[in-house]
Amino acid sequence: MDFDSALASLFQPEGRLDPYPAYDVIRERGPIVQAGNTWFVTSHALVNRLLREPGLRVADAADYDRSWPDWRENRGVASIVLSMLQTNPPDHSRLRRAAAATFTARRVAGLREVIAGQARELIEAMPARADFMSAVAFPLPIGVICALLGIPEQDRAWFRQRTSDLTVVLEPISSEEEMRAADVAGRELEDYFTGLIADRKRAPQDDLTGALVEAGSLTGEELLANLVLLLVAGFETTTNLLGTGLTTLFDHPAQAARLRDDPDLAPAFVEEMLRYDSPVQLTTRYTSTDLDLGDGHRLDEGSWMNMMLGAANRDPERYPEPHRFDPDRPNIQPVSFGGGAHYCLGAPLARLEAQVAFPLLLAMRPGLHLDGVPERRDRLTLRGYATLPVATG
Template sequence: MDGEEIIGRLLDAEGRADPYPLYARAHELGPVSEAGPNMVLAVGHREVNQVLRSTAFHVPDAALRERWEDGYLEHSSKVLLGASMLETNAPDHGRMRSLIASVFTARRVAALEPAVVAAVDGLLDELAEAGADGSPVDFMDAFAYRLPVGVICELLGVPAADRARFRPLADDLTAALELLPTDPELAAADVAADELSDYFTELAARRQAEPADDLVSALVQAAAADHGRLSGRELLANLVLLLAAGFETTTNLLGNGLALLFGHPAERAALRSGQVTPGGLVEEVLRYDSPVQLTSRISLSDELSVGGVPTPYGTGIYLLLGAANRDPARYPDPERFDPRRTDSQPVSFGGGPHFCLGAQLARLEATVALPALLDRFPGLAPAGPPTRRDRLVLRGYRTLPVTLR
């Protein structure tokens, strides 16, 4: 099986459901391998890190997509995401990111810990009530989604009454990030992009007239104070990105983490006894079953190479983050779930200029939530088979039924 076939297999239903056997086959080919005309596959931890941290390799931005991707401008979802810092390169990326980072600071995130603890406690109370009669409760719907959406909406300043609408919208929008979304998926993504754009246009206007102590107000004020730093279109695109990314990744992280603890009872017991730290658990969940599995870059020079494989101008590089996290050259026994690992450094949040701004917040939420969940419900157990989302790039569960016992 060569790199091109591996990519093809990852795109079918079986590969999306469980990509890890295919990642193992990719490692047999080497850290970097050819994957068809003008495409390479990077699975080595060191090589993936090299590309993520290099400014010589570009994200596929709007200008590149317009040139090489048929019908790009016909999809408002792609155009909206293309205006955000997620899909821009220097100098626009640095201009946008520095402004957003100036208000989405590490200090502001760290100060959220008491609010996260309170939110977890409140959701655990509601979970206890929902499952008090022994009936199954969907962990994804009752907890894994509601915690991060509540936190990011509180941070942004989205009113509580509006929050329930965002899960299906973000689910539809993020289909545009997949490698080969279907036409119906793209149509739904476009509808979601339009609705989210309308919502944040109205919210930004309200915060401009009546500022509050939230990120939307801070970004609106910062953009107004320096008209060259963030256009109205960019402000809108990044607000939508902050919302969607602010809970999509963490929702997957919580669901993947609980499912792994169900499958590894010894590690679950070690977490409850203190032999495994919450931080160690979260890092190993990120490594072992990453909420984000894949990203890509494009070479814009004939002089570049990755892992000894030439990547001339126009070469696309698939960066398989989930495979890099199980690189046998980086991790002893990489297929073993071991929260006691040290110096793990998973690439689940990317690296370099595009390192995820919300990584600290996602880690905070999961580090607080998973131990609290098991302390509150020591008899928590699966209540039937879970269902995976049919995605490759964003990996997580759609449902995860549990009983509290």
């Protein structure tokens, strides 16, 4: 595969099924390469460094106003752009602070038993032949984030399709039809959260929605966008980690047996799962000033960069034999949760859910195996499975 076809393959369904060979070809050109008017960053060291670089920004509402004046009409786009994910300092810290207290390592560690209880119930209820995505990988993270946000149990299933439709706006390329579906999903989610916010104003409650309403530091529009973000960021990625992690265990039965025998290995296994097949494969930044990288590369102000998180996690300079799943690697530290100011707020929660779920699954369903061909979702940014058929015994 040459460089041009490697790059092109990432934007085609077949290439997206397994982007890793293409990443290797692109990385061979150097840690950062320009293609058209976009830069692709593929080395672990440079991705890590640039995510923390003050001269880089995320595209925020003011940028969208310049490049796409009607963007607010698409409510899927609006709910992501108006959230902390696409906001720069100083507003970014104000938005992030309002939600951050809920996600400190200590608060999250306190959720271990709640997560274990939900996981146990779901694994017990999983039929002998099941789609793992529907039986566990979806309901566990949605149950946890909805419990935090104070969303009633009966409403949870409703979010799956809407979230899936909305997150297409995070992809580098999407069709008109997908963008229309994202708009509809954005409107429905906004309506839902408008109702929830009104409930909390009438009757305050001790949950994340109540805390954000009470903080009073967010405009109505910001409040809505960040609730939508917390919901969609809070489960689709974790669902994908659970699905991808399980297929990785199926592909490595000796490693799965080690984890079954010693659940204390779970943190190392989950870090390596995150590295080996990251649920988030890329994120974008642009330069707010001319930027000299000091290695011969000079980027003009306004240059677009794709931070290829999935490629950085398979960088041979950082990880010997990068295509091998090896939870014994020292100091894994993948860039799957990003880095710098936008470092994933939910990282401790996502890690804990996976660290709790896999040992329970292996202990409660010792004969669990693949029972058909898993179907991947055709996405580059949010990588995961649509269905994952499994059977016990």
